[in-house]
Amino acid sequence: KLDYEVVNYLPGRHIRPIKALSGQTSVPVLTHGDQIISGSADIISWLDEQFPERSLTPADPALKQQALEWERRLDEKAGPAVRLWTYHYLLTRPELVVPLLIPSQPFWLGW
DSSP, X not given: OOOOOOOOOOTTTTHHHHHHHHSXXXXXXXXXXXXXXXXXXXXXXXXXXXXXXXXXXXSSHHHHHHHHHHHHHIIIIIHHHHHHHHHHHHHTOHHHHHHHHSOSSOGGGGO
């Protein structure tokens, strides 16, 4: 229940703006004022510290540890597997992926 704005980027096209923002190329990235936090685990920890009344993790230490372990497991195991399957599927269907990755207008019109 915090106000926020989501900015979505297409795969590949996220690299330049995210690198300019955080110095890294991976998402997610959270900005709050002059704070820039990269990575889901660091974002969860930062939000829990800054907004303890709206904690994302359980108050019980054992449950909190279990939730953070699930986050780590999903980040390390499920994320790469889902990306691999998605890229494999999309790359066999260029009619779907090419329009996503190729601009339909000159790049300067976006400026």
